[in-house]
Every structure is written in C-alpha cells, then in structure tokens.
Amino acid sequence: MEHHAVLIVGGGNAGISLAARLLRDGARDVAVVESESVHRYRPLLNYVGGGEATMATLERPAASVMPHGCTWIHDEVVSVDPDAPSVAMRDGRRITCDTLVICTGLEEDWDTTPGLAESYAAGWAGSTFIVETAPLVWPALRDLTAGRVVFAMPAEPAPCSATALKPLFMACDHWRQTGVLKDMDVHLVLPDRSPIGVPKADRILEQALESYGVHVLRNARVTSLDDRRVTITTPDGTHALDGIAYAHVIPQYRAPRWIVEGGLSGRTGAGLVDVDSYTLQHPRHPAVWSLGDVADLGIKPSGGALRKQVVVLSHNILAAGTTTFQRYDGYTVMPITVARHRLMLVEVNRVGRSEPSLPLLDLVRPRRATWWVDRYALPQVYFRRILRGKV
Known part of the structure; x- marks a missing residue:
C-alpha cells in the first residue's frame, strides 16, 4: 500500500503553495493529489470576463508547478478514512499517510x-x-x-x-x-x-x-x-x-461529498471541513488539517488569505506533538474593481477589522496603481514565488 508522510488533497493555490513551503521548511515525502492537468491562476478569470486577459495568461501545465521533490498523484479522491488516515482513489488505490491535508476547494x-x-x-x-x-x-x-x-x-x-x-x-x-x-x-x-x-x-x-x-x-x-x-x-x-x-x-458551492461522508464536516450545511480556525487542525482527528475555501475558518475565503494560512499550517504540521503552534489571525483580502482600471483592496481579519499590508497607504481607496498590481504584478508573484513557497 502506498504511504506518504504528508498527503495533500488538492493541487490548486493552497495545495501547491503548502507543498512547496513544507519542503522548504524541511518536510520529507510530501505528495499532492490533483486530477487536473492544467493549473490556473483563478483571480485572472475576472479579467478574462472583462476583456483584459486571455485564458493563456492564467494557465500552466500542472506538471510545471508541482514543487521539486513532491510526488504528484494524478488521480481523484472518492472517500476518506480520517482515523487511519487514508484516502481511496478513483482508480481503486488506497493511500495512507501520517498527515492528511484537505484543500480541494469547493464544487x-x-x-x-x-x-x-x-x-x-x-x-x-x-x-x-x-x-x-x-x-x-x-x-x-x-x-x-x-x-x-x-x-x-x-x-x-x-x-x-x-x-x-x-x-x-x-x-x-x-x-x-x-x-x-x-x-x-x-x-x-x-x-x-x-x-x-x-x-x-x-x-x-x-x-x-x-x-x-x-x-x-x-x-x-x-x-x-x-x-x-x-x-x-x-x-x-x-x-x-x-x-x-x-x-x-x-452557482452555489459546497464541499466534495466525500468530506461529509467521511465525518470531517462541521457546522455548515455546505459540508466544509471542521477545523480549529486558528491552528487549522481538525478538532476530532489531529492528523487531519485543512485550509483554503473548503476549510470552515469563519472568513470570506481568498487567495490572499492563503498566503498566511500556508505559513501557519506548514509550521504547525512540522510542530505537531509540541506546544509551539502558530495561530492564523483570519486575514483575508478582497480586490474589487470599481472601473476598468481602478481597484480597491480590502484587507480585514476574521472579525472584519482592517488589517492593511501597507498601513501608510489607504488601499481601500480605488487606484489605478492597485489595479495594475492586481492585473499584472500579482500573477507574476503567484507563479514565480507563491507557488514555490517563497511568500
């Protein structure tokens, strides 16, 4: 039976960024389950829909973004046993692990x-x-x-x-x-x-x-x-x-059904993974963790929120069994254009209090410069640094 030290289910922003960060932080034997052959920087889809980007600008072969040293399991999870922990794949395999991370996104x-x-x-x-x-x-x-x-x-x-x-x-x-x-x-x-x-x-x-x-x-x-x-x-x-x-x-969204069927969901009707919103660890299954859209963190999910979640979760996985856990403060960010070339950046923590990354600059005020960063700079940062665990 195939076994990995850390098994990450989901190869989007959350999964790839976390795998890269874990490897940079010293983890060994990290595997990512991802069935898609194309990786997308999804924030640019809104600019495609606004006539300011093409699909080619946001897509890369999935193989090109998998971190060096990471095992890519090109398949799909159909069920989970959180007590083992292990997952069953569509091709019939069962894969066990020491640590299971669920970051599938929503369906x-x-x-x-x-x-x-x-x-x-x-x-x-x-x-x-x-x-x-x-x-x-x-x-x-x-x-x-x-x-x-x-x-x-x-x-x-x-x-x-x-x-x-x-x-x-x-x-x-x-x-x-x-x-x-x-x-x-x-x-x-x-x-x-x-x-x-x-x-x-x-x-x-x-x-x-x-x-x-x-x-x-x-x-x-x-x-x-x-x-x-x-x-x-x-x-x-x-x-x-x-x-x-x-x-x-x-469309409305929900978590993959196997999360609910595996007993991992919490209090929401959409079947999100139940986690401690500060440590990102499952309260009933300590070997299970989650982040991103599918995790019940009590925030408005965003790609910007993942940057902080990845840092906290990588540390906490490697610190499991100790009392040195880091805490995620619920930071999230909402970039919204109010015109074709003017954008506001709204950064808040889990209680809605402002948490600006640049305290001396009012990023909530719509600016052309902020639009330029969102449209042109962040995609480059995403592919060159975030997916490599450097942010």
Missing part, C-alpha cells in the same frame, strides 16, 4: 438553482467563476447596447465572492465609455444587506453602484432561471425579471 452545486445549467448551455447566462464560460462573458457584455442585465453575488461559502463585483463594474464602465449605459437596465443581486460587510469599503461601492445607475436587490438570491427570466427571492417575496439580455449568475 459547484448546480442543482440548487434550477435552470442555471441550462441557461449557461443556451448562452444567455454564464460567469467568470466557471472556466468554460469565463471567455464568453466579455463578448456577450461588450456587444450589448441596450437591455436588461443581471449580476449576482454568490452566498457564502464561495471562492472570494466579493470579486463577483468585478465583471459588473468593468462592464458598466465600458457601457459608460461607449455611451450606452443610459440604455442599460442593470440589476445586482446581493445575498446580504451590503456588498461585502466592511463599512468603509461598502460606502465606496454603494457610491459606485449609484453612479452607474445599478438597481440593487438586497438580502436576495437568484432561485431559478428559465427562458431569459431570472427569479429572485427577497424577504419581501419572489420577483421575476423578464427579457434578460445576459445573466452573470454564479
């Missing part, structure tokens, strides 16, 4: 929104969060000169849900520049009362929404799509918007 739950998959297939709905439709979003939005458009933010859990606002603001800025914004009927469906729940940032976002003439539905969810109709449920009842030219609606 789309298409069934929770009737008609969504069919609307994607018909071409009048899509989103930048889905790899297959991200390249189709900008051609659909760019060519509109009038009509009704719906954008919706997904409810938590979701992979950096705040960035769902990026396509809306980039499209509205484009329509304003081309002189057709006055003929567009733009609607935004928010799952909560405010856009992101950070007062200072929300004030700026609300001003931007008002300036573009966006109709905002609050505490609302898209509950179905059918024949260019979007049905939205709010505390006041159910509303239908007809004659939709395009709907940027993101």
Whole structure:
C-alpha cells in the first residue's frame, strides 16, 4: 500500500503553495493529489470576463508547478478514512499517510438553482467563476447596447465572492465609455444587506453602484432561471425579471461529498471541513488539517488569505506533538474593481477589522496603481514565488 508522510488533497493555490513551503521548511515525502492537468491562476478569470486577459495568461501545465521533490498523484479522491488516515482513489488505490491535508476547494452545486445549467448551455447566462464560460462573458457584455442585465453575488461559502463585483463594474464602465449605459437596465443581486460587510469599503461601492445607475436587490438570491427570466427571492417575496439580455449568475458551492461522508464536516450545511480556525487542525482527528475555501475558518475565503494560512499550517504540521503552534489571525483580502482600471483592496481579519499590508497607504481607496498590481504584478508573484513557497 502506498504511504506518504504528508498527503495533500488538492493541487490548486493552497495545495501547491503548502507543498512547496513544507519542503522548504524541511518536510520529507510530501505528495499532492490533483486530477487536473492544467493549473490556473483563478483571480485572472475576472479579467478574462472583462476583456483584459486571455485564458493563456492564467494557465500552466500542472506538471510545471508541482514543487521539486513532491510526488504528484494524478488521480481523484472518492472517500476518506480520517482515523487511519487514508484516502481511496478513483482508480481503486488506497493511500495512507501520517498527515492528511484537505484543500480541494469547493464544487459547484448546480442543482440548487434550477435552470442555471441550462441557461449557461443556451448562452444567455454564464460567469467568470466557471472556466468554460469565463471567455464568453466579455463578448456577450461588450456587444450589448441596450437591455436588461443581471449580476449576482454568490452566498457564502464561495471562492472570494466579493470579486463577483468585478465583471459588473468593468462592464458598466465600458457601457459608460461607449455611451450606452443610459440604455442599460442593470440589476445586482446581493445575498446580504451590503456588498461585502466592511463599512468603509461598502460606502465606496454603494457610491459606485449609484453612479452607474445599478438597481440593487438586497438580502436576495437568484432561485431559478428559465427562458431569459431570472427569479429572485427577497424577504419581501419572489420577483421575476423578464427579457434578460445576459445573466452573470454564479452557482452555489459546497464541499466534495466525500468530506461529509467521511465525518470531517462541521457546522455548515455546505459540508466544509471542521477545523480549529486558528491552528487549522481538525478538532476530532489531529492528523487531519485543512485550509483554503473548503476549510470552515469563519472568513470570506481568498487567495490572499492563503498566503498566511500556508505559513501557519506548514509550521504547525512540522510542530505537531509540541506546544509551539502558530495561530492564523483570519486575514483575508478582497480586490474589487470599481472601473476598468481602478481597484480597491480590502484587507480585514476574521472579525472584519482592517488589517492593511501597507498601513501608510489607504488601499481601500480605488487606484489605478492597485489595479495594475492586481492585473499584472500579482500573477507574476503567484507563479514565480507563491507557488514555490517563497511568500
């Protein structure tokens, strides 16, 4: 039976960054389970959907980002035994380990929104969060000169849900520049009362929404799509918007089902991995750890949050059995464009208190320089340093 000292399930940002950091910190025999052959820098998908990037700019062969000295298990987990600990693979193998790390990310739950998959297939709905439709979003939005458009933010859990606002603001800025914004009927469906729940940032976002003439539905969810109709449920009842030219609606998300079936999930209905939100260790299975979107950390997940999680988790795995654990403070970051070339960077801890990486510079204030860093600098940092465990 195959055995590894550390087995990481998931080869996205979290898994590759952690594997590289563990190896740099002195770990031996680290393996990563990842079924995909292509690795993607997912934050750029929003820029693909805004016409400012191509898929080629965010994709690399998975083999090229696997850390040197790491074993790549090119397969998929179908079940887990947290007591062993071990995982069963789709090809029938069972792999045991001393330490199991789960960072699979989340899966789309298409069934929770009737008609969504069919609307994607018909071409009048899509989103930048889905790899297959991200390249189709900008051609659909760019060519509109009038009509009704719906954008919706997904409810938590979701992979950096705040960035769902990026396509809306980039499209509205484009329509304003081309002189057709006055003929567009733009609607935004928010799952909560405010856009992101950070007062200072929300004030700026609300001003931007008002300036573009966006109709905002609050505490609302898209509950179905059918024949260019979007049905939205709010505390006041159910509303239908007809004659939709395009709907940027993101599926709801959940953890892989084998996490729930293996007894690793916690208090959320989406089946997230139960962990101590400070140490990232499972409370009932000390050999199991988790980070990223699939971990129940009580924060809004983001790629920026992973940078701190990786440092803490690498240390804690190697310090297991001692009392020298580091603690993750819940830092996360939400980069949101308010125009095609202006971006705000919202950095907070787990209780929503501001935690700026550059205290002397107000990064919440939208700037062109911050947009440039998000669009051009961070992808280079990601592939050259973050995935190599150097950040």
